[in-house]
Amino acid sequence: MVNNVPRPPTPVNEPVLGYLPGSPERAALKKELDRQSSEVIEIPCIINGKEVFTGDVVEQVMPHDHSHVIARVHMATKANVEEAIQASLDAHEMWSTxxxxxxxxxxxxxxELLRGEYRAKINASTMLNQSKTCHQAEIDSACELIDFWRFNSDYCRQIYEDLQPPVSPSSMWNSSEVRPLEGFIFSVTPFNFSSIAANLPSSTAIMGNTGVWKPSRNSYVSNYLLMRLMMDAGLPAGVINFIPGKASMVGDTVLAHPMLAGIHFTGSTSVFRKMWRDVANNLETYRSYPRVVGETGGKDFIVAHHDCDERALVVALLRGSFEFQGQKCSAASRAYIPASVWGRIKDEYCAEVAKITVGDPRDFTNFMSAVIDKKSFDNICGYIDRAKADPGCEIVTGGGY
Known part of the structure; x- marks a missing residue:
């Protein structure tokens, strides 16, 4: 037994690399992009630490190059989902204690693996799989996830320390034990942030929980590599079980299981509402009350004051609206600007929008790339069509597709 009070290193934010011409990080990323672009990988389910190739295969393509297949993904069956649930339950005692x-x-x-040998690999997979530019991949799949893992480890310590009773009566010593949930956690993750995809299952795991991870159908490649990274870091078998599969089948199987202890979700409002309804309808089935935690889509905005920094406003409009094709919860989908300010910045804003370059993210001069899939493309086209048909709308930039 070690007689100490462990304290993880004080967390600090990971510096964002610049990927300037001639820099070593740019050369490493370019090399990794070429390597990953030249291969088609097989992505299995990972159940109890073992790769499971089901034979029910779907292809994953680059959103910016629909003819370029980058992976063959083996989709889980209902039996695979049940095996993953059982694996997480079997690992619970070992992991929670x-x-x-x-x-x-x-x-x-x-x-540490991500900030080192895995950095180029994960960033490249995010660029190819989700059509993020170099900078957008760096701040997401490298820096943000490194920060999640560093800070979550310290938050874990803080929770255990801060929940201790501050006072014990005479001749007594009160203490609190923070226990993981009894059962398994179902993590359902989005395509738009590789960091969030890995954070949802791992943040609950740090606190002693085990579970099933269903990645988005649009980010299998980057998410699979992140699962492999966690395994390389020493994650025991069964703690997190990686299950690519049809959303309705996986969800129905998991939500009907009596040992469901919690849901950790980021995604669309409609999907989250359905999951919540299903949990409510199954309450008589569960051994306990599942904890349901979710983040869903929002509409971010910019509000400009009449004496604002107008150059900063133009930059905020450009970056907020167009970085990663606007596929972020923080994306600026609307702006409230005084007429006097808009009159002064309109020409500059329109001129800057005209300079935006769109294309393959492997070309580091491009500011934007493709949206994630046809459904997203069709949604955007629908907004454009409605704006064109509305006599109250003035289209100042764009308007075509």
Missing amino acids: MPWEARAAIFLKAS
Whole structure:
């Protein structure tokens, strides 16, 4: 037994690399992009630490090059989902009784792997799989996820420390034990942030929970590589089970299971509402009350004051509206600008929009690339068509497709 009070390293934000011409990080990323572009990988389910190739295969293509296949993904069957649930339940006692600092150490190791040998690999997969530019991949799949793993390890310590009773009566010593949920966690993750995809299953795991991870159908490649990274960092078998599969089948199977203990979700409002309804309808089935945590789509906006920094406003409009094709919860989908300010910045704004370059993210001069899939493209076209048909709308930039 070690007589100490463990304290993980004080977390700091990971510096964002610049990928300037001639820099070593740019050369490494370019090399990795070429390597990944030249291969088609097989992506299995990962159940109890083992790769499961089901034979029911779908192809994953680059959103910016629909003819370029980058992966063949083996989709889970209902039996595979049930096996994954059982694997997480079997791993629960081992993982939940492991000292918290040992669990945290695995994810701190993962953060070190990501800031080193895995950085180019994960960034390249995010660029090819989700059509992010170099900078957008760097701030997401590298820096933000490194920060998640560093800060979550410290938050874990804070939770265990801060929940201790501040006072014990005479001749007594009160203490609190923070226990993981009894059952398994279902993590359902989005395509738009590789960091969030890995954070949802791993943040619950740091606290001693085990579970099933269903990645988005549009980010199988980057998410699979992140699963492999966590395994390389020492994640034991069964703690997180990686299950690509048809959303309706996976969801129905998981939500009907009596040992469902929680849901960790980021995605669309409609899907989250359905999951919540299904949980409510199944309450008589569950051993406990599942904790439901979700983040859904929002409409971000910009409000400009009459004496604002007008150059900063133009930059905010450009970056907020067009970075990663506007596929972020923080994307600026509307702006409230005084008429006097708009009159002064309109020409500059329109001129800057005209300079935006769109294309393959492997060309580092491009500011934008493709939206994630045809459904997203059709939604955007619908907004454009409605704006054109509305006599109250003035289209100042764009308007074509």
